Amino acid sequence: MKTATLNDYKKRIGCVLEHIEQNLDAPMRLEKLAAVACFSPYHFHRIFRGMVGESVKEYVRRLRLERAAAQLSRGAVPVIDVALEAGYDSHAAFTRSFKAAFGIAPSACRGLWQIESSSGVHYGGAAGRSFRSRRQGGKMKVEIKQMEPMRVACLRHVGPYDEVGETWDRLLTQMGKEGYLGGNPAMLGICHDDPETTPAEKIRYDACLTVDEGFMGLGPIGVQTVAGGSYAVMTHKGPYNRLGESYSRLMGQWLPRSGRELRDAPAFEIYLNDPQTTQPGDLLTDICAPLQELRRGEEEK
Amino acid sequence: MTTAAEKLDLYKEHKKEYAATKKPTMVEIKPAVYLGIEGRGGPDGEAFSEAIGALYGMAFTIKMTRKFAGKGDYAVCKLEALWPEIANMEKEKWPWELLIRTPEFIEAKDLEQAAAVLTKRGKGTGVERVRLRRLEEGVCVQALHVGAYDEEPRTIAQMQELSAQRGYEPAGAHHEIYLNDPRRIAPERLKTILRQPVKKRR
Numbered sequence: 001m002k003t004a005t006l007n008d009y010k011k012r013i014g015c016v017l018e019h020i021e022q023n024l025d026a027p028m029r030l031e032k033l034a035a036v037a038c039f040s041p042y043h044f045h046r047i048f049r050g051m052v053g054e055s056v057k058e059y060v061r062r063l064r065l066e067r068a069a070a071q072l073s074r075g076a077v078p079v080i081d082v083a084l085e086a087g088y089d090s091h092a093a094f095t096r097s098f099k100a101a102f103g104i105a106p107s108a109c110r111g112l113w114q115i116e117s118s119s120g121v122h123y124g125g126a127a128g129r130s131f132r133s134r135r136q137g138g139k140m141k142v143e144i145k146q147m148e149p150m151r152v153a154c155l156r157h158v159g160p161y162d163e164v165g166e167t168w169d170r171l172l173t174q175m176g177k178e179g180y181l182g183g184n185p186a187m188l189g190i191c192h193d194d195p196e197t198t199p200a201e202k203i204r205y206d207a208c209l210t211v212d213e214g215f216m217g218l219g220p221i222g223v224q225t226v227a228g229g230s231y232a233v234m235t236h237k238g239p240y241n242r243l244g245e246s247y248s249r250l251m252g253q254w255l256p257r258s259g260r261e262l263r264d265a266p267a268f269e270i271y272l273n274d275p276q277t278t279q280p281g282d283l284l285t286d287i288c289a290p291l292q293e294l295r296r297g298e299e300e301k
Numbered sequence: 302m303t304t305a306a307e308k309l310d311l312y313k314e315h316k317k318e319y320a321a322t323k324k325p326t327m328v329e330i331k332p333a334v335y336l337g338i339e340g341r342g343g344p345d346g347e348a349f350s351e352a353i354g355a356l357y358g359m360a361f362t363i364k365m366t367r368k369f370a371g372k373g374d375y376a377v378c379k380l381e382a383l384w385p386e387i388a389n390m391e392k393e394k395w396p397w398e399l400l401i402r403t404p405e406f407i408e409a410k411d412l413e414q415a416a417a418v419l420t421k422r423g424k425g426t427g428v429e430r431v432r433l434r435r436l437e438e439g440v441c442v443q444a445l446h447v448g449a450y451d452e453e454p455r456t457i458a459q460m461q462e463l464s465a466q467r468g469y470e471p472a473g474a475h476h477e478i479y480l481n482d483p484r485r486i487a488p489e490r491l492k493t494i495l496r497q498p499v500k501k502r503r
Contacts, residue, residue, distance in 0.1 A: 176365020179415075182358030182424030214423070272485060276308075276376045284485055 009256035012037040013051050020056070024063055025085070028056055030197075040264040043251065043289070045194040047262075050252020055197050061087075065101050068094075072109050079106050142234045142254045144291065149228035152188060152208035153180065155221050161195040162241060164205050165275075171207045174218060185210040188226065189269040195244065208268075227265055230291040232258070235272075239280035243269065246287055255289070263290040309375035311402050319478070321494045325444040325460040327467060330436075330496070334407065335381070335400040336360055337434035338427065343392040344450070352399050353380065355427030360401045362415040378402040383474040398474075400434065409433060438473065438498040446495050449488035456495055464499050473498035 016037045020028065033056060034044035049055050054062070064086040071082050083094035083106075098106045153175060157167035168187075175181060192204040208226070217223050232254065236246035247267075255262070272284040311333075312319050318330050338356050342348040360377045368374045381400040416428040442464040446456040457475075464470070478494035 172361075173365045173369045176361050177369040177418070179358075179362055179418035179422035179424060181361040181365065182354070182419040182422060182428075184354060184357065212423070273482065274377075277379060282481075 004256075004259060004261050006256045009047075009051065012039065013048060016048065017052070017059075020060060021063065024060065024067065025087075028060055030056075040262055042192075042264060042266050043262045045197045046247050046251040046267075047255065049194070049197075050248040050250070051256065053252075055194075057197060061097075062101065065098060068098070068106070069102060069109055072106055075110075082106070140234065140249055140254060142232050142250065142258075144260075145231050145233050145288075147228050147231050147288070150186070150188070150210050150226040151213065151215070152224055152226055153211045153215055153218070153221050154190070154206040154208040154224050157203075157205040157207060158201075159203065160200040161191075161203055161205065164189065164207060167205070167207045171209060171221060174221060175209055178218065180209065180211060180215065187271045189271065190226070190266050191269065192266055226268065227290065229263070230293055231288040232260070232291055233289075234287045236285045236287055237281075237283070239283060240275070240285065243285060243287070250287055250289060260294075261292045263292050265290045309373065309404060311375070311378055311404065319494065321443050321445040321496075323445050323447060323456075325442050325456075325463045327463070327469075327499075328441055328443050328496075330438040330441050330498075332435060332437040334403055334405050335434045335436060336363075336403050336407075336412070336431055337398050337400045338431045339396070339398045340430075341394055341396050343395060344397075346393070349397070349399075351427050352430075355431055356380070356399050356401055358419050358424055359412065359415050359428055359431045360403065362419055363403075363407060363411045366415060366418075367411070375404050379479055381476065381478045383476055385474045398434075400436075403433075407433065438476070438496070440469070440500070441476075441496050441498045442469065443494060443496045446493045447489075448491060450483075450491070450493070453493070453495065457497075460495065460497055464497070468502050469499035470502045471497055472500035 016033050019033065019036045030044065031041055033048075034041040037044060037047075039047055045056060048059075052059060068082045068086040071077050071085075072079070079094070080091050083091055086094060088094035088097070095106055098104075102109065153171070155167050155171040157164050172181065186209070188206075188208040188210070190206040190208060192206070193202065195203055206224075208224075211223070215223060232250065234246060234250045234254070236243055267287065267289045270286040270288060272286060273282070275283060315331070315333075318328060336356060336359055338352045340348045340352045357377075357380075364375065364377055378401050381402065383398040383400065385396055387395045412431060412433065416425065416431070419425045419428050442460045444456050444460050446453055476496040476498070478496065480492040480494065481490075483491060
């Protein structure tokens, strides 16, 4: 594997941005976009969000609005036509989104030369493209760790991320009464989808508890092995609903300048303390992102 | 009060007993039930961590067994410890009793059942030594110690000063409640409630 530089990452995400701009009216498929950038679909959305500062969905929506604004400022196209082209079914919904983005009504921007969007990134502005990958917001400690494969008991959750607590409850109660909470097992969460991109009711998440060879499944609780190998590990301190911010920093700021690539396997979280007896602000979670192995001679500098 | 649907939290239920401040105060502690395990050795030794493992294993197994059976839910409390007199004693011989406060409805047969299931899973080391324990501490002097465990003597001296002023002397084992995990928190930020039962000096 060749080591990837910050410029490589920028180029690859740049290709995706270009692809989106040129296909603004086509449905955006995650697999297609990930392939354009040569990233694993497991991680593409998080790298995108981390580097661009918004999700693919938000990005597409904003670009369509900005294109609409450009069309309106240029001339006499009816607002409803512009609205339909931007993907809105009604004048009212379009007007609401438009006002939220630009602070003025669609009709008010006719003849205006320039409209400022709060994001600072503009439609058709490939030349002035800026990434959010600049280091910002305090120190970020990321460790590269070699992890052993982990055998885990797991229970699948499909639904909103903030409801995984119920699945955890079921897993811990069932496993607990059978004595599997002895010996201080680790608690892992494997997130198969990005809570900010996938519709809430479709998010797949596995609540996992490390077990030994003796565990063979228990009712709805299955067994799987979490792959070992190199992981980039960053400790997130604070409530679980702010984990997304740490993922963005890890994938958008650390990864592009790490010289490393992510492996085609899901990232996971290790919960280091007990949410039942810990203040949300003191919760600690290790975010573990699987890295591709380096070839000999490419070890850490 | 807790409703049936709400989870029982003994620390919240007895808020006044856990509202320690850096400045020592006198408090009245009501009788309380714990899971306890006794042993000897330094807190960095193997016996100590093995006892912690056995105690937590039992605490969570008992809780989850009751919860699964629909007998209600409660939060597993934090680790506590009793340290009887250890002055002039080598660290390897320090006696201690580790505790986790537990609801009063927990019975000896809950412990037996949990010990059996943990043993069946090969996680039974030390679990047979965990027993139910009732403490009646009564009047205590109590303070919140913030910092490394090694620096406790500073806070203990202030506690002794207050109880002496009020005409009390120690009566029972020094009690510590560990509010956070020393593996995760820098020593200078560790919070520990120190509690010393006292009686009126005659």
